Amino acid sequence: MKGARESAERIVEMVGDRAEAEAYVRIGRGELTRFANSFIHQNVGEDYLNIRLRVSSNGSVAAVTGDQGSDDAMAALVETGLAVAATQPIDPDWPGITSPADIPQSDFSSVSTIEATPDQRAAEVAAFVGADTALVAAGYCDTDWFDIGFANSTGHGATSRGSRATIDGIHQTDESAGSGHATSVDFSRIDGAAIGSIAADRARRGTNAFDLKPGEYQVVLAPEAVATIALFLGFYGFNGRAYNEGQSFAAPGETQFDDSVSLADDPSGESALGASFDLEGTPKTHQLLVDRGVTTMLVHDRRSARRAGTVSTGHGWTESSKYGPIPGHLVVSPGSASVDELISGVDRGVYVASFNYCRILDPKTQVVTGLTRNGTFMIENGAITDAVTNLRFTQSFSKSWEPGNVLGLGEDLRYADCEFGAGLVRAPSMHLGSWNFTGGAAG
Amino acid sequence: MFENAVAAVEAALGAGAVYADARYIEGKSESIEVFNGSVRQLDRTESAGIGVRALVGSSWGFFGTHDTSSTGLLAAGRRASEIAKASAAVPGQPFELADVPVVEADYETPHDESLFEVPLSEKVDLLVAVTGALRDVEEVRLATATVAGWDTHKWFVSSQGHRIHQHLVETGGGFSATAIGDDETQIRSYPQSFGQYETGGFETVRRWDFLSNAPRIADEAASLLTASQCPVGEMTVILEASQLALQIHESVGHAIELDRILGWEAAFAGTSHLKLEELGKHRYGSSLMNISADATLPGALGTFGYDDEGTPAQNVPIVNEGIWVGVLSGRDSAARAGLPPGGMARGDGYPRMPMVRMTNVGLAPGESSLDEMIAETERGVLMSTNRSWSIDDKRLNFQFGCEIGWEIEDGKLTRRVKNPTYTGITPQFWGQLDMLAGEAEWVHWGTPNCGKGQPIQVAHTGHSASPGRFARVRVGVTG
Numbered sequence: 001m002k003g004a005r006e007s008a009e010r011i012v013e014m015v016g017d018r019a020e021a022e023a024y025v026r027i028g029r030g031e032l033t034r035f036a037n038s039f040i041h042q043n044v045g046e047d048y049l050n051i052r053l054r055v056s057s058n059g060s061v062a063a064v065t066g067d068q069g070s071d072d073a074m075a076a077l078v079e080t081g082l083a084v085a086a087t088q089p090i091d092p093d094w095p096g097i098t099s100p101a102d103i104p105q106s107d108f109s110s111v112s113t114i115e116a117t118p119d120q121r122a123a124e125v126a127a128f129v130g131a132d133t134a135l136v137a138a139g140y141c142d143t144d145w146f147d148i149g150f151a152n153s154t155g156h157g158a159t160s161r162g163s164r165a166t167i168d169g170i171h172q173t174d175e176s177a178g179s180g181h182a183t184s185v186d187f188s189r190i191d192g193a194a195i196g197s198i199a200a201d202r203a204r205r206g207t208n209a210f211d212l213k214p215g216e217y218q219v220v221l222a223p224e225a226v227a228t229i230a231l232f233l234g235f236y237g238f239n240g241r242a243y244n245e246g247q248s249f250a251a252p253g254e255t256q257f258d259d260s261v262s263l264a265d266d267p268s269g270e271s272a273l274g275a276s277f278d279l280e281g282t283p284k285t286h287q288l289l290v291d292r293g294v295t296t297m298l299v300h301d302r303r304s305a306r307r308a309g310t311v312s313t314g315h316g317w318t319e320s321s322k323y324g325p326i327p328g329h330l331v332v333s334p335g336s337a338s339v340d341e342l343i344s345g346v347d348r349g350v351y352v353a354s355f356n357y358c359r360i361l362d363p364k365t366q367v368v369t370g371l372t373r374n375g376t377f378m379i380e381n382g383a384i385t386d387a388v389t390n391l392r393f394t395q396s397f398s399k400s401w402e403p404g405n406v407l408g409l410g411e412d413l414r415y416a417d418c419e420f421g422a423g424l425v426r427a428p429s430m431h432l433g434s435w436n437f438t439g440g441a442a443g
Numbered sequence: 444m445f446e447n448a449v450a451a452v453e454a455a456l457g458a459g460a461v462y463a464d465a466r467y468i469e470g471k472s473e474s475i476e477v478f479n480g481s482v483r484q485l486d487r488t489e490s491a492g493i494g495v496r497a498l499v500g501s502s503w504g505f506f507g508t509h510d511t512s513s514t515g516l517l518a519a520g521r522r523a524s525e526i527a528k529a530s531a532a533v534p535g536q537p538f539e540l541a542d543v544p545v546v547e548a549d550y551e552t553p554h555d556e557s558l559f560e561v562p563l564s565e566k567v568d569l570l571v572a573v574t575g576a577l578r579d580v581e582e583v584r585l586a587t588a589t590v591a592g593w594d595t596h597k598w599f600v601s602s603q604g605h606r607i608h609q610h611l612v613e614t615g616g617g618f619s620a621t622a623i624g625d626d627e628t629q630i631r632s633y634p635q636s637f638g639q640y641e642t643g644g645f646e647t648v649r650r651w652d653f654l655s656n657a658p659r660i661a662d663e664a665a666s667l668l669t670a671s672q673c674p675v676g677e678m679t680v681i682l683e684a685s686q687l688a689l690q691i692h693e694s695v696g697h698a699i700e701l702d703r704i705l706g707w708e709a710a711f712a713g714t715s716h717l718k719l720e721e722l723g724k725h726r727y728g729s730s731l732m733n734i735s736a737d738a739t740l741p742g743a744l745g746t747f748g749y750d751d752e753g754t755p756a757q758n759v760p761i762v763n764e765g766i767w768v769g770v771l772s773g774r775d776s777a778a779r780a781g782l783p784p785g786g787m788a789r790g791d792g793y794p795r796m797p798m799v800r801m802t803n804v805g806l807a808p809g810e811s812s813l814d815e816m817i818a819e820t821e822r823g824v825l826m827s828t829n830r831s832w833s834i835d836d837k838r839l840n841f842q843f844g845c846e847i848g849w850e851i852e853d854g855k856l857t858r859r860v861k862n863p864t865y866t867g868i869t870p871q872f873w874g875q876l877d878m879l880a881g882e883a884e885w886v887h888w889g890t891p892n893c894g895k896g897q898p899i900q901v902a903h904t905g906h907s908a909s910p911g912r913f914a915r916v917r918v919g920v921t922g
Contacts (some may be wrong), residue, residue: 118529
């Protein structure tokens with residue numbers, strides 16, 4: 001089988017001078033070992049090939065996708081794309097394809113992840129489960145590696161390789177659950193026993209939970225909960241298309257957050273997950289979205305950038321046409337406090353391990369409803385006391401980081417799971433002055 | 444194409460599986476979105492591949508691949524068995540797959556007009572006209588209209604002898620108008636949020652008559668900018684049928700999935716408040732509540748001939764006069780629970796392992812009507828079209844937001860209200876169902892975006908519903 005870059009170039013060559021063309025090809029293998037009731041119940045793998053071709057024939061645009069890599073199949077895909085485009089009206093917002101740009105060939109992959117076997121994943125699961133065999137464990141361990149190639153008819157081309165490994169799971173008693181999570185480029189850095197111990201400890205401490213009366217409370221949020229906030233801000237707020245359409249809260253140049261908050265989109269560095277360029281072949285670079293409380297910029301693909309009169313920041317993705325450009329390498333700048341120090345600053349509040357089922361009520365106000373899950377505890381006089389049953393909140397995520405409400409940031413920056421999955425956000429723990437809990441176990 | 448699936452199954456058996464099955468799938472899809480008069484998205488997808496499932500001892504392995512060469516098929520079968528063997532390092536209790544009829548069969552979705560045979564220009568012209576009509580209202584700044592469809596051929600083979608070919612056709616679409624104020628956005632959608640999808644061809648889109656409904660939807664979106672906020676407090680709520688369909692999906696459909704009840708989804712989607720020992724005894728709701736999971740409903744989105752384990756589509760009672768009586772199951776979950784298999788295991792394309800999914804989980808119609816419910820309500824809110832949805836991991840504590848509401852006073856609709864929300868606890872809420880509209884207002888709503896599983900799988904499900912009235916509901920939760 002051809003490599004991703006070779007396939008992309010071959011497709012563009014097949015289009016020839018009949019249209020502007022860009023091809024994005026992703027080849028890889030993803031395998032996931034899933035466990036519940038402390039045994040492996042689903043264990044799956046996939047060899048994938050994703051080919052996306054976008055053509056513009058005199059401004060009439062169409063995109064086609066396929067998963068067959070033979071010359072005949074790719075030729076058929078090309079002809080379908082050209083035929084569909086030919087029937088279309090001219091797209092007045094077509095931004096054209098990316099001009100040649102310098103993108104060094106990048107390889108963020110890890111050999112241990114590429115070569116991880118089903119037996120090795122099962123061993124990490126066994127270690128997670130074995131952290132406390134008196135509890136009931138559930139979760140997954142997965143590995144994914146990929147080779148991405150891009151080419152377009154200006155002669156621009158790029159290659160990137162990468163990998164990701166994750167273990168994520170819970171331990172459960174009859175009445176409580178606790179979670180643990182780790183993600184890395186490198187499977188050999190995944191420690192199922194350590195993550196299982198964190199989950200088991202939270203589960204054990206979660207027993208005998210009481211129903212807390214809903215209301216405004218101080219909170220200390222673990223990295224998973226902070227990551228969910230960051231992702232919602234990115235998805236709905238720093239999205240250049242949402243801003244163009246008047247649906248974003250973001251106001252570049254204005255102080256919208258506490259001065260302790262800085263937020264970046266950073267696809268670079270040794271811990272980077274993902275490719276070094278986007279779906280349109282634009283290089284991805286470090287972008288500072290919030291600088292010490294001040295919103296500094298939005299992210300764009302070529303289409304939203306054209307509308308805004310600026311240039312793409314490299315945030316085109318497979319669902320750009322539906323959702324707009326999204327930052328997918330978010331980093332919330334950490335502080336210097338330990339988690340215990342954050343907790344010690346709370347007289348009466350709630351510690352939240354993670355959020356669950358968050359949904360936005362209005363993107364402009366960023367009012368979100370969701371629940372706590374897998375570890376909710378009362379904080380009294382600077383220490384965690386009793387477990388609390390899961391709480392519902394209805395809270396503006398953007399206002400939760402407003403000036404004066406961020407009272408502390410942890411030093412524990414790491415990849416954190418979030419509402420949309422692993423590997424999208426690195427975040428630390430965070431102490432907030434107020435959080436609006438609107439319901440509990442009893443409604 | 445049966446031979447491709449047979450080759451993969453035999454490879455899995457040769458590598459040590461005691462049972463294996465395979466789905467060879469060829470599919471195509473099309474999605475067109477017009478935004479403010481211009482085509483923003485026109486995507487066509489063509490795919491082919493195989494997914495092989497192998498059982499070794501009591502452990503499953505699954506492997507999917509796009510590589511349909513003979514080498515690729517054999518490698519996929521062997522890999523599925525290798526993965527299953529690795530699962531045995533952390534094994535579960537032994538089990539036998541529940542018995543199902545071994546059949547050779549062919550099934551095709553009844554349809555009149557393939558989406559792919561309707562000229563692109565006709566589809567685009569319709570959507571451009573719809574967004575134009577929406578934009579005739581000044582406050583509407585964002586007008587979006589969509590049609591989409593899937594055309595899928597599946598060849599299923601099992602080591603027990605199944606040979607089933609299915610041709611499934613699903614089509615739909617919708618539109619939305621968004622009005623933007625200084626510090627808010629207000630949206631109205633038709634026929635429901637995310638559109639309406641059904642099994643069938645482009646005739647489904649024609650039947651919903653997008654163009655005639657566009658002016659009303661645009662006017663409603665604009666009016667919400669100046670509408671009053673939803674009242675706050677405990678009062679009667681009437682849910683329009685598509686919102687009630689989502690309520691069914693979230694607070695009944697997921698809760699009755701047997702894999703959740705057994706704990707198999709505990710870490711991600713969650714479990715269920717239902718306990719198997721309460722089956723046949725637990726009161727789920729009022730006596731007006733009659734729910735079934737019917738994969739045979741003509742036109743509904745969750746309709747097929749056979750599930751992805753070769754089990755025939757069937758109509759399974761779930762709630763009878765408020766009492767919980769049934770679950771959604773597959774061959775392994777049913778066997779472990781000692782229940783008959785319901786034919787509800789489906790996978791999201793060839794690369795995903797089949798798991799328990801909703802079919803058409805619907806609420807049978809009552810004998811009232813929306814007009815009668817309004818007339819018999821002293822104080823309440825009528826809410827329509829979902830805008831947000833959130834529910835906890837046991838499917839108990841929910842909070843839903845709708846696009847639009849109307850206050851009801853003394854049996855009459857009064858003013859429009861914006862940002863309507865309601866919240867509750869599943870069995871209490873369903874216990875407060877006190878009026879339900881009849882068959883004339885009963886619609887097979889489709890949900891094309893039901894997410895579940897790891898890796899995530901998206902399923903297409905159906906939910907028949909008519910408008911319903913609920914007493915003493917907490918309304919107007921805000922941030």
